Amino acid sequence: MTVLRYAAFTRDPAAGNPAGVVLDADTEPGALTDAQMLAIAAEVGYSETAFLTRATDGYTVRYFSPKAEVPFCGHATIASAVAVAERTGPGPLLFHTLAGEIPVVTSRDADGQLTATLTSVPPTVAEVPAPDLAEALAALGWSPDDLDPALPPRIGFAGARHLILAAATRDRLADLDYDFDRLRNLMLWRDWTTVKLVWRESETGFHVRDAFPVGGVVEDPATGASAAALGGYLRELGLVRPPVRLSVLQGEDLGRPGHLTVDIPEGTGGIQVTGNAIRMT
Structure with a gap:
């Protein structure tokens, strides 16, 4: 094989x-x-x-x-x-x-490197039940004051379900030390693939991290499915003006920086996520 x-x-x-x-x-x-x-x-x-x-x-x-x-x-x-x-x-x-x-x-791309653009299934956004939010914050070791009130918690879907939580500061995002088993159990119960933690640096610039205990790893370094869910979330809540392109940086805190380009069209269609990929030796 x-x-x-x-x-x-x-x-x-x-x-x-x-x-x-x-x-x-x-x-x-x-x-x-x-x-x-x-x-x-x-x-x-x-x-x-x-x-x-x-x-x-x-x-x-x-x-x-x-x-x-x-x-x-x-x-x-x-x-x-x-x-x-x-x-x-x-x-x-x-x-x-x-x-x-x-x-x-x-x-x-312009440098001759192969790049790929996927178009997700149509995204959806749902409210987070208050007990689930409280349990997720407890597992993360976050308080409600650690959240950015401009980006409310939601469940985003663009092929898989993700809990989206926005950190109030970059320092809060960088300090990720959570209860692995407790968060995994909640995610399995609620069918969440990752917990997507985001910090909005500018109108179209985001730093993100994805906790992924259900996959057997603490953190996913660059997550296209949740990037598409984030795009649908921002469009549904009116937090961007489509059509718009986002620059999403992920993996910096792991020492594996990655860059995802997210294009959000008008309407209700799928979200486009673009990036390079390179063969590893």
Whole structure:
């Protein structure tokens, strides 16, 4: 079994978010079972490994963390699209995921590096029940005063569900030391894929972190699925004026800086997330 390793949302193999990619998962050396895919993801040890099989109009893609399958993963989508583009050339792709159809376009940027743009499923936003918010803050060791009142807590969805919490200061965002088991149990109960912690530096500039205990890791270094959910959240709550492009920085506090470009169109359609990916040695 060949597992390709890419760093997504970066041009530096030592930065961004590592993802495993298995091309031709149905033929190399044979169709993989769910248990085998989970075992491979656990052995790879990244937050996500993507398994691709050919479909008549694109690829069927499944995403596994070391602990469980997830319906959609943005950084592994970017990595997978670049891996396909390296094999067949850049252009449009269609990924069939458990969350729905995800169109992806690969191209070369101004420096000749491969880049990929995914379009999420239509996002939704929901209120956070007060007991769930209180439990999440307690698990994080945050108080209500640590939150930015201009960006209220919500559940954002753009292929997977994420609790979105905005920190009042950059220092609060940087100081992440949470109760792993307590937060994981809440997230499993509420079907949250990550807890997305954000700090708004400017109108279109954000620093973010994603707690990911349900995937078996403390933190995801660069998270495309939750970036799309953030875009839907900002549009739904009227916190940006679409069409607008966001610059999202993630991974700095882990020593693996990544950059995600998020385009928010008008209306109710999917959110576009763009980034580079590079093969890791």
